[in-house]
Structures are given as C-alpha cells and as structure tokens.
Amino acid sequence: MNKLPIDLRLLIRTLGVRFYQENIGFFFVLLGFGLGILRPTEHIYLIQATVGSAYVLGIVLIAWGLFCLKAIVFTSQQLEAPGYEWIRETTLLPLLRQIVVWMWVMLLQCLLPTIYVGIIVFQAIYYQQWPSVALGAVFLLIVYTLGIWRAIHKTYHPGTGRTTSMFTLRLNRWMVKPVYLWFGIALLKQYPVSLLLTKLLSLGLLLITAQLYMHDTYDYRLLTVTVLASGFSHTMLMYRYHHFQHISLLFFRNLPISLTQRFSTNLLTVALILLPEFAVLLRQFGPEVGWVTAGWHIPLLISFLMVIYHSRLLQVIPEEKFFQWLFYTFVIYFLLIMFSIPPLLLLLTNFFVAAALFRIHYYHHEPSLPE
Amino acid sequence: MINFVEFKKKYGAFTALQISQQSIPPGIHWLKGQNGSGKTTLLKCLAGLLPFSGNISLYELNAQQQRIGYREQVNYGEAEPLYPEFLSARDLIQFVAKTRRAQQSQIDSLGKALGVQQFLYQPCGSYSSGMLKKLSLVLALLGSSKLVLLDEPLITLDTSTVDQLYALIRHYASAGRSFLLSSHQEFPAGKLPINRIYEVRNKTIYEVE
Numbered sequence: 113m114n115k116l117p118i119d120l121r122l123l124i125r126t127l128g129v130r131f132y133q134e135n136i137g138f139f140f141v142l143l144g145f146g147l148g149i150l151r152p153t154e155h156i157y158l159i160q161a162t163v164g165s166a167y168v169l170g171i172v173l174i175a176w177g178l179f180c181l182k183a184i185v186f187t188s189q190q191l192e193a194p195g196y197e198w199i200r201e202t203t204l205l206p207l208l209r210q211i212v213v214w215m216w217v218m219l220l221q222c223l224l225p226t227i228y229v230g231i232i233v234f235q236a237i238y239y240q241q242w243p244s245v246a247l248g249a250v251f252l253l254i255v256y257t258l259g260i261w262r263a264i265h266k267t268y269h270p271g272t273g274r275t276t277s278m279f280t281l282r283l284n285r286w287m288v289k290p291v292y293l294w295f296g297i298a299l300l301k302q303y304p305v306s307l308l309l310t311k312l313l314s315l316g317l318l319l320i321t322a323q324l325y326m327h328d329t330y331d332y333r334l335l336t337v338t339v340l341a342s343g344f345s346h347t348m349l350m351y352r353y354h355h356f357q358h359i360s361l362l363f364f365r366n367l368p369i370s371l372t373q374r375f376s377t378n379l380l381t382v383a384l385i386l387l388p389e390f391a392v393l394l395r396q397f398g399p400e401v402g403w404v405t406a407g408w409h410i411p412l413l414i415s416f417l418m419v420i421y422h423s424r425l426l427q428v429i430p431e432e433k434f435f436q437w438l439f440y441t442f443v444i445y446f447l448l449i450m451f452s453i454p455p456l457l458l459l460l461t462n463f464f465v466a467a468a469l470f471r472i473h474y475y476h477h478e479p480s481l482p483e
Numbered sequence: 484m485i486n487f488v489e490f491k492k493k494y495g496a497f498t499a500l501q502i503s504q505q506s507i508p509p510g511i512h513w514l515k516g517q518n519g520s521g522k523t524t525l526l527k528c529l530a531g532l533l534p535f536s537g538n539i540s541l542y543e544l545n546a547q548q549q550r551i552g553y554r555e556q557v558n559y560g561e562a563e564p565l566y567p568e569f570l571s572a573r574d575l576i577q578f579v580a581k582t583r584r585a586q587q588s589q590i591d592s593l594g595k596a597l598g599v600q601q602f603l604y605q606p607c608g609s610y611s612s613g614m615l616k617k618l619s620l621v622l623a624l625l626g627s628s629k630l631v632l633l634d635e636p637l638i639t640l641d642t643s644t645v646d647q648l649y650a651l652i653r654h655y656a657s658a659g660r661s662f663l664l665s666s667h668q669e670f671p672a673g674k675l676p677i678n679r680i681y682e683v684r685n686k687t688i689y690e691v692e
Binding site: 280294361367368475 | 530531533551554564571583
C-alpha cells in the first residue's frame with residue numbers, strides 16, 4: 113500500500129477500508145451465506161442459471177446494484193461529514209487523475225459485485241449468451257460511471273440538496289420527536305440504503321426459513337439460528353447507533369439521566385428497528401412452529417442486538433481484534449443453539465450481559481478515541 | 484466550589500492532564516491556554532463527557548460517585564457544536580429542558596434573547612455555525628445548575644448576540660450560578676466581570692495573578 117500515490121492511499125484508507133469496517137456485520141452474513149450455505153458447485157449452477165435467464169440475471173444485478181448504491185451513498189455522506197472536508201481538495205487534481213482516483217475507490221468498495229458480475233460476463237461469453245454479456249458490462253459501466261460522477265460532483269458541490277421542505281417545517285411545528293425515534297429517523301434520512309440492505313437480508317433469511325418450515329419438519333433450532341443470523345446482520349446498524357449515541361449526541365453524557373433510563377431508551381430504539389422482523393416472526397412462524405415459540409424469538413432477537421450494541425462499549429484496540437471476537441461469539445452462539453441450549457436461557461444471558469456491559473462501561477467509555 | 488483531587492486524564496498512554504490538588508471558588512472565571520493545552524479536555528471531564536481517574540467534586544457532589552446529582556448541577560456548551568441534521572432546535576431544547584426540569588418561561592426567554600426562536604422548527608442540518616452556537620448556548624443555560632461550562636462561547640456569534648450572552652451570564656451569576664469560560668478572546672471588563680483567571684499549562688491548571 114505504501115507504494116501507492118499519497119492521494120490514493122489516503123482515500124483508500126478513509127473511504128475504502130472504512131466502508132468495510134462499517135459494514136462488517138453485513139459481510140459476515142454474506143460470507144456465511146456465500147461460503148457456508150452454498151457449496152462451490154452450487155455457485156457455478158447459480159451463475160449458469162443467471163447467464164441463461166434474463167429474469168434471474170435481473171434479480172442478481174438489482175441485488176448487487178443495491179450493494180453498489182450503498183457504497184456510492186457511503187462516499188457521498190463521508191464527503192459531507194465534518195472532518196472529511198479535506199477530501200474536497202481532490203478537485204485540485206487534473207480531472208483525469210480525479211477519475212482514476214475515484215475509480216480505485218469504487219473498485220475497492222465494489223470489489224465483490226465487480227468480481228461476481230465479471231464471472232457472470234465470462235460465463236456468458238463462454239456460453240455465447242451475448243445479451244447477458246451486454247447486460248453485465250452495461251451494469252458495471254453504469255455503476256462505475258455513477259459512482260465516479262457522484263464523488264466528483266460532491267467534491268465540487270458540497271452541501272447541495274439541503275433545502276428544508278414545507279412538510280418538514282410543518283411536522284416540526286406539529287410534534288416534538290421523542291428520543292427513542294431519533295435513531296430510526298437518522299437511519300431513514302442518512303442511511304436509507306444500509307437500512308434497506310440490512311432489512312432485505314434479515315427479512316430474506318426469515319422468509320426463506322419460513323418456506324423451509326412449510327415444506328418439511330424441523331425443530332425450533334433452525335428458527336433460533338435464523339434469528340441469530342438476522343440479529344448479526346444488524347451489526348452495522350448497531351455500530352451506527354453507537355456512533356450516533358456517543359459522537360453525534362455526545363452532550364447526552366452531560367445530562368442527568370439514570371442508567372436505567374438510558375438502557376430503556378436503547379431497548380425501545382432497538383425494538384422499533386426490529387418491528388418488521390416481529391411481524392414476519394408472528395405472521396410466518398406462528399402457525400408453523402407455534403405462537404409461543406415464535407413469540408419467544410422476538411425478545412431473543414432484541415437481546416442479540418442489545419449484546420452487539422453494548423459490546424461496542426468495550427474499547428478493544430486494534431479494531432480488527434474486536435471483529436475477531438464478534439465472529440467467535442457468532443460461532444459460539446451457533447454451537448450453543450445446535451446443542452439445544454433453551455432460547456429462554458440465551459435470552460436471559462444476553463440481557464444480563466448487555467446490562468452488565470452498559471453498567472460497567474458506559475461512564476468509562478472513551479468516546480473520542482478513534483473507532 | 485470545584486475541587487480536583489489526584490485528577491488525571493489519559494488518552495491511551497498519553498497523559499493529557501494531571502491536577503493533584505486544585506480548588507476553584509464560585510464566580511465567573513476565565514480559562515486560558517494555548518491551542519492543544521487541554522482546555523476542552525478539562526471542560527469535558529468536568530462536564531462528565533470524558534472518563535478520568537481521580538476525583539472532581541462540585542460542592543459536595545462527587546463526579547465519579549453521584550453521577551446523576553453531579554450532572555444536575557453542571558451544564559456544558561461545546562466550542563463547535565454538532566447535532567443530528569434532522570433534529571430541530573425545538574426537539575433538542577424540549578428534550579434537554581425535560582431532563583433539566585427547565586420551565587417553559589426560561590425556554591422562551593433564552594430563545595428570544597439568543598435569537599433561536601427564528602429557526603426553532605428548522606432542522607439543524609440547515610443551520611450556519613452561528614445558529615448552531617446559539618442553540619448550544621440555549622441548551623447550556625437551560626435549568627438551574629450551579630455551574631455552567633462554556634467552551635469558546637464567543638466564536639461565530641454576531642456582536643449583538645455576544646452582548647446578549649454577556650447580559651445572560653451576568654443575570655444568572657447574580658442568581659448564584661458560576662461560570663467557567665474557555666476563550667482565546669479577552670472579555671471586556673465593563674461587560675463581563677471576571678472574578679479569576681486560570682490557565683491550562685504543562686498539563687495542569689494554574690491560577691493567573
């Protein structure tokens with residue numbers, strides 16, 4: 113990396129590496145699905161099916177398109193974020209150099225879709241499916257052009273599109289936003305693509321499992337493992353919540369609010385984020401696994417998110433070590449579920465761990481250290 | 484009023500501040516210091532925003548042990564405030580006012596004096612740095628805490644608001660509130676009577692004669 117030019121090195125560290133750090137939970141689930149659930153031969157069959165059917169290819173490209181959109185939005189938001197204004201200095205570079213620099217950033221952020229779509233294109237060439245070749249190539253061209261254009265446009269025109277609508281003003285006059293809604297609104301306003309992708313993944317896992325229950329007989333553990341995966345797919349959202357609480361709302365720590373009130377606000381915030389999952393759990397699993405079992409999995413899902421969120425209070429440095437711990441935690445949970453540890457015990461342990469982490473570390477957490 | 488005992492603030496292995504024993508009496512005080520000397524860190528520790536070792540107490544309230552009671556008595560205004568873009572000034576003011584049990588009359592008078600009423604319903608993302616500063620000052624003055632910490636209270640404010648702020652500080656000080664103001668700018672003696680001057684230097688705090 114040290115051999116790269118300084119401008120590129122800085123952008124790769126700031127936007128490329130950071131993108132992967134912030135989306136680590138998403139990548140865990142993606143890798144778990146890609147390498148754990150699907151075997152290599154199934155990947156080849158899937159790609160062959162993709163090449164042969166415009167419909168399947170469309171679905172795959174839309175899914176990867178959303179991923180790329182997430183990367184593009186991430187870069188745009190970083191360019192607007194306080195402390196990142198220096199990136200706008202790239203406008204001093206010659207235009208061609210700017211394009212090359214942003215193309216590298218895009219390549220790093222969209223490495224997975226680029227490789228995947230690249231394989232599809234090569235397969236399509238092998239099977240002489242020219243429409244699929246064209247579609248794949250156009251997809252990559254559009255994604256890269258959009259990403260590069262958006263980044264360059266943002267560096268030249270920061271702060272554009274920040275007008276206040278009449279609706280917002282009327283809404284602000286009409287109501288005071290309760291504190292437990294703040295993070296949900298932040299997600300909708302500032303991270304809509306992250307939210308959408310997380311929900312697609314989380315709800316998708318639940319719906320696929322619901323289909324399995326409809327067609328075969330499984331015990332509750334399949335549902336518990338799915339809830340675990342669904343919970344861990346929210347890791348990135350929980351990190352955003354941590355950042356929101358401890359950086360964006362740093363002044364909260366100065367307010368005379370008890371730990372119980374703070375913990376309750378966290379609980380309510382997390383529960384509101386999980387409302388779609390609750391609906392799917394009750395609607396899809398109630399009739400199949402029983403209402404009580406489906407019902408137990410709602411607080412269990414909340415408890416997983418509470419553990420992930422409050423574990424961020426542990427100041428583990430370097431950060432990579434923290435992600436290793438998180439991965440091992442996932443594996444341990446998986447094994448515990450496979451060995452039929454009752455979900456109720458898991459649920460109580462999770463809440464106990466989350467509360468203990470919060471009580472011990474909240475006031476000792478150093479919010480200003482780099483994360 | 485404020486007592487430091489074996490206070491130490493570290494960032495990892497780096498010691499940013501170390502105060503073995505220091506007392507600050509009630510009043511309006513000016514905290515000076517060069518860039519990077521640790522003024523903001525000191526104020527943030529006093530406000531309970533950053534963890535530290537040792538002890539800080541305000542009157543009889545220990546910052547490490549009586550966390551809620553201590554925070555009830557200390558307000559803090561940031562040097563360069565930033566708030567979530569989608570929140571309006573009213574959202575933030577109402578929330579802080581509720582936690583600090585501030586009266587509606589105080590909210591109205593502060594909002595009027597510092598000119599926040601004009602943009603009360605606009606989202607923070609549309610604010611200029613001066614508007615953000617005015618909002619942070621309103622939040623920092625809400626309630627009836629015994630100590631108000633203001634980090635660079637004058638920056639980005641227009642001259643008329645600066646005068647309003649001086650008047651508010653004088654008003655609250657006469658009612659028994661104390662102020663610790665960090666600033667690189669001089670406070671005009673005629674407008675704001677400073678009781679004592681402190682300087683953060685060599686990672687500790689000294690009273691300037």
